[in-house]
Amino acid sequence: MAATVRIHRPGVGYALDEPGTFLGSGFFIAPNWVLTCAHVALGGEGGEVTVVHGTGPGHDWSAVPASVAVTLPEHPGTAGHGNWPTPDLALVQLREPVDHDCVYVSERPAAYYGEGRVYYAGWTAMGGRLQALDGPLSVQGTLGGWSWGVQMRLGHNDLPPGVSGGPVIDPLRGEVIGVLKSRSDRGDGGTSTGIEQLRALSVPRDGIRSEHGDLYQAVFHAHDRYHRDRQRHPDSDRPTWADVQGRLGARPGRALSPDERIQLLGRLADLPPPVSTRGLLDVLDTLPDLRDAIPQPAPRGWRDGLGALYEGARQDGALELVLHYAMGVMAAERPFETPGTGDAEQALWEWVRQHAEGLGLRYRRALAQQRIELLRRRTAPAPLPPQHGT
Structure with a gap:
């Protein structure tokens, strides 16, 4: 995978394929942001690391200085390298911008994945040199139960040293669903942490x-805008994530094509986020026919709410549920406004209106009336303060 990177100690030097400073693997989750394991990222010095990434197919490798922005848990204590507390995640920010690919991160929590097969990617030292590798793994359950999904148990393949921090991928949908955490000390396989733990x-x-x-x-808005903008403005011969998934016919939301998903997520990312998790849950609570319980951790962003819809909609009502959700997002309280918020809301409404065109006159009229009422509330003058006699 082009977005998979190596994490090194600072001062890696010119011999980028030598393992002396190698700490582990990671991957670009958004422009200039790398997701990896906390135990990998904190193997550097003072929260500083070097990210080594490919500059394109058949091109050279480049080393970029980076800083550990945050870890989970934030205060891990003195855990040993092989016994790092869950969820064992770190976000690393490049100290200078570079051009690179980003993975597509699923909106669906790992708890929705169930049993099956996943793929992994990462790096390891072989014969005195660092080598990229990937392969299949079987999902054998979780540590903590599916409803929480802190760690997924993986088997049926060897995980060599160095792959910790690499992506775990749903091969049917081409989406990253987790981060490799640890190797098993009792045979093959290991564990991974669901992306939703962020x-x-x-x-x-x-x-x-x-x-x-x-x-x-900030990170997930940048992720969603990256994939939306790549689809709108292709700047290379490499196919986009939506191009590849469109050819495969993957449609996890049942109502939306891959291109429709990234266009919707990009529009949601242009809006201010929910005021709080409670505010987002209130939007979900208003939706008709959302049957399944919301997995933990609770959703925080608009993309998380969209992912919760994929498993809870009736087959014949999935699109209506998505459109109801988008209308709820437009009407929700906002923590702040920017000069572009009004245009972003209008762009989301245009997306809703276009996708409702085949759903019947009564339904389209109801959506239009909701939009009119929302605009009326937005433009209504504020009530005058009460007057008190003297």
Whole structure:
């Protein structure tokens, strides 16, 4: 995978394929952001590491200095390398921007995956040199139960040293669903952590004042805009994630094609995030026919709410559920506004209107009436303060 990287100690030098400074694997989750394991990222010095990445198919490798922005848990204590506390995740930010590919991260929690087969990618030292490798793994259950899904148990393949921090991929949908955490000490396989565990990142104590004030929202908004913008403005001969998935016919949401998903997620990412998890859950609670319980950790971003719909919709009502959700997002309270918020809301409405064209006159009229009522509330003058006699 082009987005899979190596994590090294600072000062890697010019011999990039020598294993002396190698710490483990990782992958680009958003422009200039790498996701890996905490025990890998904190193997550097003072929270500083070097990220080694490919500059394209058949091209050279490049080393970029980077800093550990946050780890989960945030204060891991003195755990040993092989016994790092869950969820064992770290976000690493490059100190200078570079051009690179990003993985597509699933909106669906790993708890929805169930049993089956996944693929992994990473790096290891072989014959005195670092080598990329990948392969299949079988899903054998979880540690903590499917409803929580802290760690997925994987087997039926050897995981050599160095692959920790690499991506775990749903091969049917081409989506990253987890991060390789550890190797088994009693045979083949190991464990992985679901991407949704990043929802446990701390929330700003004084509320969200801007997108970049909440690291979780900032990273995933950047992820979703990256894939939307690549589809809109192709700048290379490499196919986009939506191109590849469109050819495979993968449609996990049943109602949306891969291109429709990234266009919707890009529009959601242009809006301010939910005021709080409770505010997002309130939007989900208003939806008709959402049958399944919401897996933990609770959703934090608009993309998380969309992922919760994929398993809970009736086959014949999936699109309506998505459109109801988008209308709820438009009407939700906002933690802040930007100069582009109004245009972003209008773009989301246009997406809803276009996708409702085949759903019947009564349904389209109801959506249009909701939009009119929302605009009326937005433009209504604020009530005058009460007058008190003297």
